[in-house]
Amino acid sequence: MSRTIGRCLSALALATTFATAASSAWAAFPEKPITFVVPSAAGGSPDVLSRLITTQMAKDTGAKLVIENRPGAAGNIGVSLIKRATPDGYTIGYGNINTLAVNRSLFKALPYDVEKDLVPVGQMFNIYNVLIVPADSQYKSVQDLIDRAKAEPGRLSYGASGVGTTGHMGGELFKSLAEIDVAFIPYNGGPAAMQDLLGGRLDFTFANTSEAVPLIQSGKVRALGVSSLKRLPLLPEVPTLDESGLKGYETIAWGGAVAPAGTPAEVIAQLNADLNKALGNPDVQQSLAKLGAEPAGGTPEEFKRLIDAETAKWRTLIDSANIEKLD
Numbered sequence: 001m002s003r004t005i006g007r008c009l010s011a012l013a014l015a016t017t018f019a020t021a022a023s024s025a026w027a028a029f030p031e032k033p034i035t036f037v038v039p040s041a042a043g044g045s046p047d048v049l050s051r052l053i054t055t056q057m058a059k060d061t062g063a064k065l066v067i068e069n070r071p072g073a074a075g076n077i078g079v080s081l082i083k084r085a086t087p088d089g090y091t092i093g094y095g096n097i098n099t100l101a102v103n104r105s106l107f108k109a110l111p112y113d114v115e116k117d118l119v120p121v122g123q124m125f126n127i128y129n130v131l132i133v134p135a136d137s138q139y140k141s142v143q144d145l146i147d148r149a150k151a152e153p154g155r156l157s158y159g160a161s162g163v164g165t166t167g168h169m170g171g172e173l174f175k176s177l178a179e180i181d182v183a184f185i186p187y188n189g190g191p192a193a194m195q196d197l198l199g200g201r202l203d204f205t206f207a208n209t210s211e212a213v214p215l216i217q218s219g220k221v222r223a224l225g226v227s228s229l230k231r232l233p234l235l236p237e238v239p240t241l242d243e244s245g246l247k248g249y250e251t252i253a254w255g256g257a258v259a260p261a262g263t264p265a266e267v268i269a270q271l272n273a274d275l276n277k278a279l280g281n282p283d284v285q286q287s288l289a290k291l292g293a294e295p296a297g298g299t300p301e302e303f304k305r306l307i308d309a310e311t312a313k314w315r316t317l318i319d320s321a322n323i324e325k326l327d
Helices: 002-027 045-061 073-084 097-106 142-151 166-178 190-198 209-217 265-279 282-290 300-320
Strands: 034-038 065-069 091-096 118-127 129-134 157-160 183-186 204-208 221-226 255-260 293-295
Touching: 034 045, 034 073, 045 065, 045 091, 045 118, 045 209, 045 255, 045 265, 045 282, 073 091, 073 097, 073 118, 073 255, 091 097, 091 118, 097 166, 097 255, 097 300, 118 265, 118 300, 129 142, 129 166, 129 190, 129 209, 142 221, 157 166, 157 190, 166 183, 166 204, 166 300, 190 204, 190 209, 204 209, 209 221, 255 265, 265 282, 282 293
Parallel strands: 034 065, 034 091, 157 183, 157 204
Antiparallel strands: 091 255, 118 255, 118 293, 129 204, 129 221
């Protein structure tokens, strides 16, 4: 009996030693630069917003965070890089409504599995879209646009920077709730779509606030509605699509941080705490507000619930709208 107790005590002591060693190892994290992968080109909203937040995280912690842009394949290339990284917290990255929710239903197959290959760190921000038309457009309200679309099915068109983007999905949700038939034209990037809108070759588009607000303020476009459920401080005079008659309309271009599956819970907790601290910084909040973005924050579990809910929402729309799956 005493021999058995002795073996148990020895095993317990050994386990305690390992646990203490592991705790000490992660207490020193980070000991080298952290790579933050952004699955889009430099200069776009994901890149600008990620740099804003990670720069503050670096200031707060003394750690070095290096942005690595890996655009292509609707974000799938960059997310695949995050998936394949060593799960030690030194390579994490950006995931958003497209890569973590929409793409799961839009593509026939993905090179990553959101559930198995990634773990949420925390949500970073929410940013909304604005339904805009050229400044000289005959449409003065959301209802004007809907009325014309119903009078001439298939005649009007809208564009967005690619299939599956919030500009595209927001347009499909608009079509569904308004029960209208309008043509979608995908572009290779937002600037090309905006150029055609300004040139009168598109009737309307859904652009995020960081792109739309400067054009609205310069008088080049007219805003008809915003995709949030509440009016935006940047555009207080512009009604929501919900209050314009499309009850329940909401499109959020949310983004957050994810890590490779298997990253130690201690490291995820520390990264989450560092992220939340950065998002609570008044300068960061002010900079986000200027871009039309709202700081989010919260726990990894809360971010996962958002991902799950958005995945279900957009899967339902993609299926009901019979949007063709991509290879």
